[in-house]
Amino acid sequence: xxxxxxxxxxxxxxxxxxxxxxxxxxxxxxxxxxxxxxxxxxxxxxxxxxxxxxxxxxxxxxxxxxxxxxxxxxxxxxxxxxxxxxxxxxxxxxxxxxxxxxxxxxx
Amino acid sequence: xxxxxxxxxxxxxxxxxxxxxxxxxxxxxxxxxxxxxxxxxxxxxxxxxxxxxxxxxxxxxxxxxxxxxxxxxxxxxxxxxxxxxxxxxxxxxxxxxxxxxxxxxxxxxxxxxxxxxxxxxxxxxxxxxxxxxxxxxxxxxxxxxxxxxxxxxxxxxxxxxxxxxxxxxxxxxxxxxxxxxxxxxxxxxxxxxxxxxxxxxxxxxxxxxxxxxxxxxxxxxxxxxxxxxxxxxxxxxxxxxxxxxxxxxxxxxxxxxxxxxxxxxxxxxxxxxxxxxxxxxxxxxxxxxxxxxxxxxxxxxxxxxxxxxxxxxxxxxxxxxxxxxxxxxxxxxxxxxxxxxxxxxxxxxxxxxxxxxxxxxxxxxxxxxxxxxxxxxxxxxxxxxxxxxxxxxxxxxxxxxxxxxxxxxxxxxxxxxxxxxxxxxxxxxxxxxxxxxxxxxxxxxxxxxxxxxxxxxxxxxxxxxxxxxxxxxxxxxxxxxxxxxxxxxxxxxxxxxxxxxxxxxxxxxxxxxxxxxxxxxxxxxxxxxxxxxxxxxxxxxxxxxxxxxxxxxxxxxxxxxxxxxxxxxxxxxxxxxxxxxxxxxxxxxxxxxxxxxxxxxxxxxxxxxxxxxxxxxxxxxxxxxxxxxxxxxxxxxxxxx
Numbered sequence: 001x002x003x004x005x006x007x008x009x010x011x012x013x014x015x016x017x018x019x020x021x022x023x024x025x026x027x028x029x030x031x032x033x034x035x036x037x038x039x040x041x042x043x044x045x046x047x048x049x050x051x052x053x054x055x056x057x058x059x060x061x062x063x064x065x066x067x068x069x070x071x072x073x074x075x076x077x078x079x080x081x082x083x084x085x086x087x088x089x090x091x092x093x094x095x096x097x098x099x100x101x102x103x104x105x106x107x
Numbered sequence: 108x109x110x111x112x113x114x115x116x117x118x119x120x121x122x123x124x125x126x127x128x129x130x131x132x133x134x135x136x137x138x139x140x141x142x143x144x145x146x147x148x149x150x151x152x153x154x155x156x157x158x159x160x161x162x163x164x165x166x167x168x169x170x171x172x173x174x175x176x177x178x179x180x181x182x183x184x185x186x187x188x189x190x191x192x193x194x195x196x197x198x199x200x201x202x203x204x205x206x207x208x209x210x211x212x213x214x215x216x217x218x219x220x221x222x223x224x225x226x227x228x229x230x231x232x233x234x235x236x237x238x239x240x241x242x243x244x245x246x247x248x249x250x251x252x253x254x255x256x257x258x259x260x261x262x263x264x265x266x267x268x269x270x271x272x273x274x275x276x277x278x279x280x281x282x283x284x285x286x287x288x289x290x291x292x293x294x295x296x297x298x299x300x301x302x303x304x305x306x307x308x309x310x311x312x313x314x315x316x317x318x319x320x321x322x323x324x325x326x327x328x329x330x331x332x333x334x335x336x337x338x339x340x341x342x343x344x345x346x347x348x349x350x351x352x353x354x355x356x357x358x359x360x361x362x363x364x365x366x367x368x369x370x371x372x373x374x375x376x377x378x379x380x381x382x383x384x385x386x387x388x389x390x391x392x393x394x395x396x397x398x399x400x401x402x403x404x405x406x407x408x409x410x411x412x413x414x415x416x417x418x419x420x421x422x423x424x425x426x427x428x429x430x431x432x433x434x435x436x437x438x439x440x441x442x443x444x445x446x447x448x449x450x451x452x453x454x455x456x457x458x459x460x461x462x463x464x465x466x467x468x469x470x471x472x473x474x475x476x477x478x479x480x481x482x483x484x485x486x487x488x489x490x491x492x493x494x495x496x497x498x499x500x501x502x503x504x505x506x507x508x509x510x511x512x513x514x515x516x517x518x519x520x521x522x523x524x525x526x527x528x529x530x531x532x533x534x535x536x537x538x539x540x541x542x543x544x545x546x547x548x549x550x551x552x553x554x555x556x557x558x559x560x561x562x563x564x565x566x567x568x569x570x571x572x573x574x575x576x577x578x579x580x581x582x583x584x585x586x587x588x589x590x591x592x593x594x595x596x597x598x599x600x601x602x603x604x605x606x607x608x609x610x611x612x613x614x615x616x617x618x619x620x621x622x623x624x625x626x627x628x629x630x631x632x633x634x635x636x637x638x639x640x641x642x643x644x645x646x647x648x649x650x651x652x653x654x655x656x657x658x659x660x661x662x663x664x665x666x667x668x669x670x671x672x673x674x675x676x677x678x679x680x681x682x683x684x685x686x687x688x689x690x691x692x693x694x695x696x697x698x699x700x701x702x703x704x705x706x707x708x709x710x711x712x713x714x715x716x717x718x719x720x721x722x723x724x725x726x727x728x729x730x731x732x733x734x735x736x737x738x739x740x741x742x743x744x745x746x747x748x
Contacts (some may be wrong), residue, residue: 009215010213010214010218011214011215011218012127012214012215016127018118019123019127020124020127020214021187023120023123024120026119027118027119027120044219045417051498056118056191057118057120057213058215059118059212060121060124060211060212060213060214061120061213061214062213062214062215069232070211
């Protein structure tokens, strides 16, 4: 992940973007854990809300892969098809790790 | 121009991005994560522009705008909606007081639109324009949240339709949501309620208790029911406090239930039960007293037969007889209250009774002017004339006592339909009623006194003057007649009693008072009673009257004797309340033996309706203990005639 490029796309300083990403990680990570436990507990309502929240923040930050995966989870949860979300969950997890690594690489 | 700006959004990324952007432009930016926090900041910070998200916990964007617009110092502030919803649907942001609306999209596009909106704010300074959402063309996705929005609207409709008031409050007690029912219960507008301290709605004395409950729920996360009830806006309410645990926040749902009506009904039921219990007690006492007075009266009657008016004991015996009469009036009041003395029902014409009784009363209270307004064509009502006279006397005496210096006394009668009776706490049975209104210009009563005036033994009169039974028996008698009684009064403004008696379609019957002198009678009477002293005195009285007397000490013995002597027995004088076999059963068995048997019931008391039931089965008459020799003679003669 090239933070400089992403920052430039969003017309932000790299420093500013890394602060926003840091905040995003801080909110999305617990939401992801909540999402996972909702999936285990078959709580479709909670899963839908968590996916919705992750999707919104990812969209604002231009993290479209996370946004799209979260959107698919949200839709599946709404239709109570929680068994379909495994792949997208892995995508989000992976991408969050990538962001985390990129931020660590900067510091 | 540099501005003071407040950004209200529940997502930290948006808040961070906005403060970075705005500060880079040289503006002063503060942030708040929900509506409630924003209102807190606005107490000390007056911004030029506020960016507001629509969907937020603890007071959403729309409500926040409405509240801000009502604060005089914030009327000119430029409000910009910054929302993802704007990407999904048209928002009439001007309707809730916002000046512009930006659809949330990716940060670069949002930055452009935010700066453009600020530029627009510079030029417009608070002027509202036709709504046009900025940035819709740049949003990254459409139709994402529309379904969620429709779900939200659906829940809103459900909450708006609830019969209970529903509030959401923060753990600190600040109101952040209220449904329409709660608004009407509390009787304040939504704008006034939002961000208000919930406990402040209640009486000072209740606040600490509610705070303790909120603390408890915060610690235990268990629902709490406060059935109190608590006073809220003049109503009695019960509270149910339910903890809500969200992913990001905690709040408390309060369900407000108006229990005023329920509590009133409960109080009424308790009052009715109390009256019933005291009634049973009063009836029992009256019964025993009447039997006791019967023995005194019977013996005095017998003694008076043996002495002439010159005898030194004559006046003393008359005095005893007078006291027995006073005693029997007292027990009649008790029986009236206990609703156990209603025997002689017949259609009566209330106007005549009111005229006769008030004239008799007026002669004793010359300083009271009686005004009558009696309806022509008044319906008759089926009633016990003696008891209704007692009711009228009670009301008249009370009215007169309320006017010690004299005054005016208004009596009015009218025909009314049940639909016109607007009673408190009862639903009148359908039908026509006769209404008697008794109004005085006396001292009146306060509400505490009104609440208790029908309680037996409650009196405001000085010791020795009032028995506390007058209105209690009035109440019992009216109820016993299937009627209703109401009172309206205010301290210093007189009192009005309204008495409703069910109308009867039957023509009125005149009472015939026999004044035939006692003369030697012929015949045989079977005397049935379980009390030796009553048997003793009654036997003597009957013998004095000239009857042959057969005595039975109970129901079984009475039937045996009757079977043996039925051809010679002319009348059975039958007590109602007896152990083993009561008067009702004895009557039925006697009728089986001889359908022609004549029976005169006698009692100091009757189980509610028992005497009436026996009368309805064809019994020939009833005589209330204590009776004197003349009354007994007349009652027997009326049957044997």
